[in-house]
Amino acid sequence: MKPRPLLLLLVTILVSAFVILNFNAFVEPSTLSLGFMHVEAPLGLLLLAFSATLAAALLSYADYLRKRALRDAGIHAKELRHQRQLAEKAESSRFHELHQFLIEEFKQRSENDSAFREALNARLDSVEARLPAPPTGPPAD
Secondary structure (H helix, E strand, C coil): CCHHHHHHHHHHHHHHHHHHHCHHHHHCEEEEECCCCEEEEEHHHHHHHHHHHHHHHHHHHHHHHHHHHHHHHHHHHHHHHHHHHHHHHHHHHHHHHHHHHHHHHHHHHHHHHHHHHHHHHHHHHHHHHHCCCCCCCCCCC
Protein backbone atom coordinates (compact mmCIF):
# COMPACT_ATOMS: atom_id res chain seq x y z
CA MET A 1 0.00 0.00 0.00
CA LYS A 2 1.17 3.54 -0.67
CA PRO A 3 2.47 5.65 2.24
CA ARG A 4 -0.09 8.47 1.96
CA PRO A 5 -3.20 6.31 2.53
CA LEU A 6 -1.39 4.51 5.35
CA LEU A 7 -0.56 7.82 7.02
CA LEU A 8 -4.15 9.00 6.60
CA LEU A 9 -5.46 5.76 8.12
CA LEU A 10 -3.03 6.03 11.04
CA VAL A 11 -4.05 9.63 11.78
CA THR A 12 -7.75 8.68 11.59
CA ILE A 13 -7.21 5.81 14.03
CA LEU A 14 -5.25 8.03 16.44
CA VAL A 15 -7.89 10.80 16.37
CA SER A 16 -10.68 8.23 16.86
CA ALA A 17 -8.83 6.73 19.83
CA PHE A 18 -8.32 10.20 21.31
CA VAL A 19 -12.03 11.01 20.92
CA ILE A 20 -13.12 7.70 22.46
CA LEU A 21 -10.74 8.10 25.43
CA ASN A 22 -11.86 11.70 26.05
CA PHE A 23 -15.51 11.44 25.02
CA ASN A 24 -16.79 13.01 28.27
CA ALA A 25 -14.67 16.14 27.66
CA PHE A 26 -15.86 16.35 24.03
CA VAL A 27 -19.57 16.28 24.91
CA GLU A 28 -19.39 18.57 27.95
CA PRO A 29 -21.52 21.63 27.12
CA SER A 30 -20.02 25.08 27.30
CA THR A 31 -21.26 28.57 26.54
CA LEU A 32 -20.18 29.76 23.08
CA SER A 33 -20.46 33.33 21.81
CA LEU A 34 -21.44 33.84 18.16
CA GLY A 35 -21.04 37.62 18.40
CA PHE A 36 -24.72 38.49 18.42
CA MET A 37 -25.90 35.66 20.70
CA HIS A 38 -24.72 33.01 23.16
CA VAL A 39 -25.23 29.30 22.59
CA GLU A 40 -24.76 26.34 24.90
CA ALA A 41 -23.10 23.49 22.91
CA PRO A 42 -20.34 20.90 23.25
CA LEU A 43 -17.17 22.68 22.10
CA GLY A 44 -15.22 19.46 21.55
CA LEU A 45 -17.79 18.01 19.13
CA LEU A 46 -18.04 21.32 17.24
CA LEU A 47 -14.26 21.48 16.80
CA LEU A 48 -14.15 17.81 15.83
CA ALA A 49 -16.90 18.32 13.23
CA PHE A 50 -15.13 21.43 11.91
CA SER A 51 -11.83 19.54 11.67
CA ALA A 52 -13.50 16.61 9.89
CA THR A 53 -15.21 18.97 7.43
CA LEU A 54 -11.94 20.79 6.77
CA ALA A 55 -10.08 17.49 6.27
CA ALA A 56 -12.76 16.27 3.84
CA ALA A 57 -12.55 19.55 1.90
CA LEU A 58 -8.76 19.34 1.69
CA LEU A 59 -8.89 15.70 0.57
CA SER A 60 -11.46 16.62 -2.09
CA TYR A 61 -9.24 19.47 -3.28
CA ALA A 62 -6.18 17.19 -3.40
CA ASP A 63 -8.16 14.64 -5.41
CA TYR A 64 -9.34 17.39 -7.76
CA LEU A 65 -5.74 18.55 -8.28
CA ARG A 66 -4.59 14.97 -8.95
CA LYS A 67 -7.35 14.40 -11.51
CA ARG A 68 -6.63 17.74 -13.17
CA ALA A 69 -2.92 16.92 -13.39
CA LEU A 70 -3.74 13.53 -14.94
CA ARG A 71 -6.07 15.18 -17.45
CA ASP A 72 -3.46 17.80 -18.34
CA ALA A 73 -0.82 15.09 -18.69
CA GLY A 74 -3.14 13.20 -21.05
CA ILE A 75 -3.71 16.34 -23.12
CA HIS A 76 0.04 17.00 -23.29
CA ALA A 77 0.72 13.39 -24.26
CA LYS A 78 -1.86 13.65 -27.04
CA GLU A 79 -0.29 16.88 -28.30
CA LEU A 80 3.17 15.31 -28.18
CA ARG A 81 1.95 12.31 -30.20
CA HIS A 82 0.45 14.66 -32.76
CA GLN A 83 3.67 16.71 -32.97
CA ARG A 84 5.73 13.52 -33.29
CA GLN A 85 3.51 12.35 -36.16
CA LEU A 86 3.89 15.72 -37.88
CA ALA A 87 7.67 15.58 -37.43
CA GLU A 88 7.80 12.04 -38.81
CA LYS A 89 5.72 13.07 -41.83
CA ALA A 90 7.97 16.08 -42.41
CA GLU A 91 11.07 13.93 -42.09
CA SER A 92 9.63 11.37 -44.51
CA SER A 93 8.80 14.17 -46.94
CA ARG A 94 12.35 15.54 -46.69
CA PHE A 95 13.80 12.09 -47.33
CA HIS A 96 11.54 11.68 -50.35
CA GLU A 97 12.58 15.11 -51.67
CA LEU A 98 16.25 14.26 -51.09
CA HIS A 99 15.78 10.95 -52.91
CA GLN A 100 14.20 12.71 -55.89
CA PHE A 101 16.92 15.35 -55.88
CA LEU A 102 19.67 12.73 -55.85
CA ILE A 103 18.03 10.80 -58.69
CA GLU A 104 17.83 13.96 -60.81
CA GLU A 105 21.37 14.96 -59.88
CA PHE A 106 22.76 11.54 -60.80
CA LYS A 107 20.83 11.59 -64.10
CA GLN A 108 22.25 14.99 -64.91
CA ARG A 109 25.78 13.89 -63.94
CA SER A 110 25.41 10.77 -66.05
CA GLU A 111 24.27 12.84 -69.04
CA ASN A 112 27.14 15.29 -68.50
CA ASP A 113 29.61 12.41 -68.24
CA SER A 114 28.24 10.84 -71.42
CA ALA A 115 28.50 14.13 -73.28
CA PHE A 116 32.02 14.67 -71.94
CA ARG A 117 33.06 11.16 -73.00
CA GLU A 118 31.65 11.67 -76.48
CA ALA A 119 33.44 15.01 -76.81
CA LEU A 120 36.67 13.51 -75.49
CA ASN A 121 36.46 10.51 -77.87
CA ALA A 122 35.77 12.86 -80.81
CA ARG A 123 38.77 14.97 -79.86
CA LEU A 124 41.01 11.93 -79.47
CA ASP A 125 39.83 10.66 -82.85
CA SER A 126 40.68 14.00 -84.47
CA VAL A 127 44.10 14.02 -82.78
CA GLU A 128 44.75 10.45 -83.95
CA ALA A 129 43.71 11.39 -87.48
CA ARG A 130 46.24 14.23 -87.56
CA LEU A 131 49.11 12.13 -86.29
CA PRO A 132 51.37 10.61 -88.95
CA ALA A 133 51.16 6.89 -89.39
CA PRO A 134 53.78 4.93 -87.45
CA PRO A 135 56.65 3.52 -89.53
CA THR A 136 56.09 -0.07 -90.67
CA GLY A 137 59.63 -1.25 -90.93
CA PRO A 138 62.17 -2.62 -88.47
CA PRO A 139 63.36 -0.12 -85.96
CA ALA A 140 66.60 1.64 -86.84
CA ASP A 141 69.42 1.45 -84.36
